Structure formats: structure tokens, C-alpha cells
Amino acid sequence: MKNQVSGSNPAKLAKDTVIVSPISHRPLTLRTPVTLGVVLIVLVVLLTAVWISGTVWGAVRNDSTSGMFWVMLGAGAPLLVAVLAGVIAYLTLSVKAFNLNRRQSNFIDSVTHELKSPIASLKLYLQTMTRHDVSVEQQKEFHLIMLEDVERLDSLINHLLDAASVERGGEGYEASDLSLETVLSKCAQGACVRYKMPPETVSIHCPAIYVHAPVVQIEILFRNLIDNAIKYGGSPPKVELTAVCSSSGDVTVSVLDNGTGIPANLRRKVFGRFVRLGSELERSKQGTGLGLYLVRNITHALGGRINIQDGHWAVSTETTDPFDATESSALEPSSSASQPTSNPAPKGSIGTRIDVTLPNGKIVEPDPETDSTPPAE
Incomplete structure (x- = not known):
């Protein structure tokens, strides 16, 4: 029997021998x-x-x-x-x-990778600390690394929970008057900590604007916008947040990054659920494809609108081309065209600019009686 099965002549195979051909899955196409x-x-x-x-x-x-x-x-x-x-x-x-x-x-491929990587890291460090004698300094280093892995898992789970909440319509969150500058600063600081970036990575230009909206939804909205801008920005990433309030109460927040930009024919698709441009196996950026989906749904739930386009960075104070000055003023309405940004990018840098417009906003002017400082004697 052994000789018959292992022989090179197919005619000499035993009668009860079954040859199983490899399973080939043809890729599904349209x-x-x-x-x-x-x-x-x-x-x-x-x-x-x-x-x-x-x-x-x-x-x-x-x-x-x-x-x-x-x-x-x-x-x-x-x-x-x-x-x-x-x-x-x-x-x-x-x-x-x-x-x-x-x-x-x-x-599924993305979430599997996002879950497996920190779990494998945690397992490795725990096994190392269990089986080997580790010094106090190494233990502190291991604890910091494991804490980062746990925070990464916690961020992923919160992301999935936010997506599930938006998908089923969300809860009845109570709206209140929120300081937009405070919310943007909090979200920017958290994003810089998550991606290990210096605080000056994100610059904020926001007057004393207040929006009437649920704090949970507003934080999810801008947290995902800033995360997306840092993640797909240049090297190093630069992000600028500019907020303006119209006389009708519409608040527009522009998020500008210094990345490679998004092709015009794909700008509507990036707001879809699970959408990530490119192949999942060839992608180096972390993510689940739910960030901009949450941004779109929350913006619409708040009665706002969203727009995406190419964004151009202001270069310097010595802008002599009148077209460049006009363009910079149009793209950054909160600052003068001759005033440099606090986060300049190289000349000619074109990133992505996402404008989110929300209703029920107002500018609160400072009270001169309470904010005035006594004159120096």
C-alpha cells in the first residue's frame, strides 16, 4: 500500500486513495x-x-x-x-x-490587527516579567508600554461603541452651551498624547464661540477630525483648527492638515462606513474606517453640514502675489492673509481641509467690567 501510494505512476494508486485538490477561492468581482x-x-x-x-x-x-x-x-x-x-x-x-x-x-482585517497587536505585546511583557528576573527600571518601562497598549485597546473599543451608538440613533443627550475653544483644546491635547506628538502639532484659532449641543457628540466629532488629520498628515504632521461664527449663528470649524490630500472622486466615499482608501494589507496607518463616518453622522444629527476640499497653507508674511493673499484670506477667515500661521508648512504644500458647520452658535464678548485689570500705580 505504501509503495502504491508513494509511487510516481498515478495508475498504481490504491482504489481507496482520495486525492483532495486545493481549495481555490476566486475573488468576487462586480x-x-x-x-x-x-x-x-x-x-x-x-x-x-x-x-x-x-x-x-x-x-x-x-x-x-x-x-x-x-x-x-x-x-x-x-x-x-x-x-x-x-x-x-x-x-x-x-x-x-x-x-x-x-x-x-x-x-474585520483592520480590527483583528488592532486587537492582536496590543494583546501580543501585553502577553510578551507579562511572560518576560513572570519567567525572568527584571530590574525595577525595566519593570517601570514594561509597565509604561503595557499601559500604552491598554489605552490603545480602550480607544479602539470606545471607537466601536461610538459607531454602534450612532448606528442605532444615539441616546437622548442633553444639550448645553459649550466653549468651543475649550473643546478643541481638550481634543487636540488628547490627540497629541495618543500619537506622541508635541503640543504645537495642532494650532487653534478660535474666538470666544459657544455652541449649544451635547458635549458627548461634540467631543466625538472633533476628536475624530483631529485624529484623522494627525494620522494622515505629513511627516511631521501639522494641523490647524480655525473657527468662525456668522451673524446667523452658524459656526464653521476648519480642520487643515499637511497631508497628500484626497482625490476629488473619492472625497464623498471617505465618509462611508468602513471606508479606508487603499488595500488593507498594504496600509501602514492604524484605523477602522469609522472616524469620518462618525463625523458625518454626528454633523447631520446636529443639523449641520460638512465639506471637504484641498487646503492650502499660508507660507510667510512676505506674500507678494495678490492671488495667494486672497486665497489665504478665503481659506482662513479668522486670521489676516498677511499674518503667518503658528504652524507653517512648506511652500506649495496642499493638504486636506474639512469644514464642519454647526448651528446654534454665538460669540460671547468679554465683559469689560469683570475682565478689566486695574491700572498700575
Whole structure:
């Protein structure tokens, strides 16, 4: 039996020997459903054209059956149009379902990596401390590293919980008047700590603006915006936050980074659920593809709007080109075009600028009686 199985001649294999071929999974593509949908649409269009032509020809003959043809034309044409609309809608839903399935697969790969990496690190350091004698200095170093891993896990879990809360409509959070500068400073400080960046990585230009909104949603909104800007910024990343308030009470917060930018045809897609540009296996940035999805949903839930575009950085105070000065003033309404930013980027640097506009805002002017300082004697 052994010789028969291991022999080079396939004809000498034993009768009860089963050769199992390797399983090959063909990657799912949209070619088949799209082709089928296009063929069905063409057939329905041809059928509609033939139906309408035939019934019109029969209706204009002015004989005893012309009335029946008019009835058939009035009843059949809308039905054929409805069938055509149904085929187009079915094709559209199929494409969306395919894309969602692909994004969910990327999401699973990303979350698996995000969970496995800190857990493997924690396991390694715990095993090292258990099996070997570790000095006090090394123990402190290990504890700091393990604490960072735990915070990374905690951040990921909070991210998933935020996404689940937004997906099911959220809770009835109580709105209050919030200092926008305080919220932005808190979110920026936390992002710099998470990504181990110096505090000057994020610069804030915000007057005394207050917004009436739930503090939980506002913090989730700007935390994800700043995280996204730092994560996909340049090397080193630079982020600038600019806030303005219109006379109608609309507050616009612009988040500008110094990254490579987003192609115009992909700017709407990045706000989708589980959307991350590129291949998940070739990506070096951490994330789950839920950050901008949370930003979009929370902005809409607060009655606001969001816009994404290329962002241009102001370079220096010696801007002589009037076009550059006008452009800088339009993009940074809270500061003068001749005034340098506190976080300048290289000349010609084009990043991504996301504008979030929220209602129910107001500027609180300082009270001169309470804020005035006594004159020096």
C-alpha cells in the first residue's frame, strides 16, 4: 500500500486513495452582476420601445380596436417603465451591497490587527516579567508600554461603541452651551498624547464661540477630525483648527492638515462606513474606517453640514502675489492673509481641509467690567 501510494505512476494508486485538490477561492468581482444588469436594462428598453411602437400603430388606425390599443398603451407603458426602474435600482443595490461587503472585510482585517497587536505585546511583557528576573527600571518601562497598549485597546473599543451608538440613533443627550475653544483644546491635547506628538502639532484659532449641543457628540466629532488629520498628515504632521461664527449663528470649524490630500472622486466615499482608501494589507496607518463616518453622522444629527476640499497653507508674511493673499484670506477667515500661521508648512504644500458647520452658535464678548485689570500705580 505504501509503495502504491508513494509511487510516481498515478495508475498504481490504491482504489481507496482520495486525492483532495486545493481549495481555490476566486475573488468576487462586480463583472457578472453589472453585465447582467446592463443586459436586462437593454432588453427592457427594447421591449418598451417595441411595445409603445406597436400600440401607437394600432391606436392610430381608427378602427374598432383603436380604443383597446390606447388602453393598452396607457396601462402597459407605465408598467414597463416601472420594471426598468426596478432593474436599475436592483443593479444599484447590488453594487452597494458588494462594496459594503468588501469594506466589512477590510474592517474585520483592520480590527483583528488592532486587537492582536496590543494583546501580543501585553502577553510578551507579562511572560518576560513572570519567567525572568527584571530590574525595577525595566519593570517601570514594561509597565509604561503595557499601559500604552491598554489605552490603545480602550480607544479602539470606545471607537466601536461610538459607531454602534450612532448606528442605532444615539441616546437622548442633553444639550448645553459649550466653549468651543475649550473643546478643541481638550481634543487636540488628547490627540497629541495618543500619537506622541508635541503640543504645537495642532494650532487653534478660535474666538470666544459657544455652541449649544451635547458635549458627548461634540467631543466625538472633533476628536475624530483631529485624529484623522494627525494620522494622515505629513511627516511631521501639522494641523490647524480655525473657527468662525456668522451673524446667523452658524459656526464653521476648519480642520487643515499637511497631508497628500484626497482625490476629488473619492472625497464623498471617505465618509462611508468602513471606508479606508487603499488595500488593507498594504496600509501602514492604524484605523477602522469609522472616524469620518462618525463625523458625518454626528454633523447631520446636529443639523449641520460638512465639506471637504484641498487646503492650502499660508507660507510667510512676505506674500507678494495678490492671488495667494486672497486665497489665504478665503481659506482662513479668522486670521489676516498677511499674518503667518503658528504652524507653517512648506511652500506649495496642499493638504486636506474639512469644514464642519454647526448651528446654534454665538460669540460671547468679554465683559469689560469683570475682565478689566486695574491700572498700575
